[in-house]
Amino acid sequence: MDKQTKKRLEADGWQVGDAQDFLGLADAEAEFIEMKLALAEDLRARRLKRHLNQTQVARIVGSSQSRVAKMEAADSSVSIDLLIRSLLKLGAARADVAKAVSAQSHARAS
Amino acid sequence: MDKQTKKRLEADGWQVGDAQDFLGLADAEAEFIEMKLALAEDLRARRLKRHLNQTQVARIVGSSQSRVAKMEAADSSVSIDLLIRSLLKLGAARADVAKAVSAQSHARAS
């Protein structure tokens, strides 16, 4: 980062001295999406393991088939909140969620 | 659970045979709140470790001091989405988030 840029950013109130923050803004979002994908995959895996269809899962978690489909697809309209709540309602423990959170998703890169 | 109840629930579409789901509905919410508390604590710990105040964190994560305060208090108006996004923007890795997710919160029981 050149001094000019640094100066401007500082004027805007950025903590430029603490490099990680600035460099991480884009990465943070990428990591977030990766997490979402991993959780979505875990949800589907859990469902399949128990031989349930999306409609049955919808009943269990208190939602609808279409939303379950969107959850599994990590649709942009689905929050991590909803994914985690659903996993927990399917019987996942906190440790299971943690595992999914740090897991590498198997989805192909975009 | 007596047979009468079981029958009624099945008629309503519940997967009663799979006990965990039904019994876990309340627990799931409790676990969810515990997770939120743990993430909130981690956020505060990260901030303090770097000797930042809430206003500075607000700038970094793109929010306001009041919302950061609410995040750290695990206020009901803040989502896990926001907590995780904020942690990532503060430089936490996915593994760090996972650790927090499974960590026991130090908050006193209600």
Added chain:
DNA sequence: GTATGATATGTCAGATGCGACATACGTGCC
């Protein structure tokens, strides 16, 4: 073919979450 079941996609009204602002509370210093 077409019927049946499962999954995906699009849309919408109502619910929830968000940043921002004002303001209250607390603590230390003068």
Added chain:
DNA sequence: GGCACGTATGTCGCATCTGACATATCATAC
């Protein structure tokens, strides 16, 4: 006392998320 700083709490208008519904797509069986 007052002032400065940090944190907490309440509220609000706007944005995003959610369950529900309709409908599409895709298999598999007959």
